[in-house]
Amino acid sequence: MPIQKPRTLSGFMELLPQKQALFDAMVETLREVYALYGFFDLDTPLMEASEVLLAKGGGETEKQIYRFQKGDNDLSLRFDLTVPLAKYVALHQNELAFPFRRCQIGKVYRGERAQRGRFREFYQADIDVIGDGKLDILNDAEMPAIIHHAFTRLGLTRFVIRVNNRKLLNGFYAMLGLTDSAGEIMRLVDKLEKIGPEKVDAALREDLGLSPAQAGDILSFMAIQGSNADVLAALEGYRGRDGTFDQGLDELGAVCRHLAAFGVPEARFQVDLTIARGLDYYTGTVYETRLLDYPEIGSPCSGGRYDNLAEYYTEKQLPGVGISIGLTRLFYVLDEQGLLSPERLTAPAEVLILPMTGDQAPAVELATALRAAGVRTQIYFEEKKFKQKMAYADKLGVPFAAILGEEEIAQGKVALKDMATGAQELLTAQQAAQAVHAALVDRRSAAPIRERKPD
């Protein structure tokens, strides 16, 4: 039989055990933080009927979605976690308590060209709040506060959450008489930082047919910078000319005020008029996060307010606001930069029992006692040389090996070896469990990320 060469599709991340453990530690940390804010942890199907996921129709989603036929069914893999949430809420609206707060950590699929930090299968860690009819603006302020909390708990410090408001932008473009092309303009303006004002100016005029005056107005609006208070003050100068703009300005102001109340330091969030990205269902507040040391890899976390997403599934108004961490991308970058905390390199077990006698019953008994005491324990059942058993313990990275030979069994004890120091002690099962617990306290509380501090 010919051997099929094993391979993993590009754009799909597959990790070796130690890296997987670090990834899981990040997932666990995120779950803990999300839970602190009162979110229900939801899981929805990876696959949905195509007409559900594509209800909105058109755009990038349609181009990038994995879609296929199975029998007579037209199926698609979820493109994000937000659209399935909209479906879920619309479908179960009568059984849910609103505001409905849910978090979800799961894989999503996008059929695009893979690139560095850009995957075709990746994890998103989402939190969303869906309101019934109305949803208070304070929810828009709480989202980035949670992200701030989560990133901090992960061990990150060098990041900024950038905030903007689509109503503000749409209102501004309406003032210029550019309502129809607002989406295309936003996309161009978003590139300001990347390609510079001259090129954006040229593109606005040549590609979109704007007048020099219009392009100039846009660029001078986007040039508004400074502290959040400065930017908001400058925006006041535009007030009174467009209702949508005024509303957007009020919302943005409210988000900024309340963020401070949630304990987010001013340095970690920034009003930035150029950001408008994210999917096109956003209607108000939008967020984008940037890692200060790796601006080139794109936002590891974005989101915003979407007031109309459920309209494809129900007559009812179900506005939402949410944010999504691109976990796979975040992990990839941190790994590439060597920032994953080695303290969190967790082994599959804390103790590996090495039976030295033919009779493995004492080993099983010891394992049972250790497990009862809450120690993660594995037994090495295979018949190998002692040397090889030790080598296995070393490769797994277990902090302790428990050697169980005739002498130990005779005394009703076990030789517990600390793999890091090489020190070995003859202990009872209870004593061994205590020693393990005592030694591992620090390790469990370490953050998954060890960020280098800039000098």
Add this chain to the structure above:
RNA sequence: GUGGGUAUAGCGUAGUUGGCUAACGCGUCGGAUUGUGGUUCCGAAGAUCGUGGGUUCGAGUCCCAUUACCCACCCCA
């Protein structure tokens, strides 16, 4: 989807203007006598040089095609 680049053992690479049995590091496996790993030393396995065709006495090296991957664009977590 558009443009450019690259394809040599599990991974990372070397391979001169085409010339003998394709080299190196890491990793893997085995050994350095009996119940002690991570260091060291010795040894072994592992590649029809992405695939198919062509030029040539001769191709990993040149040409064409094809596939995969990488980079940029698009878009985005």
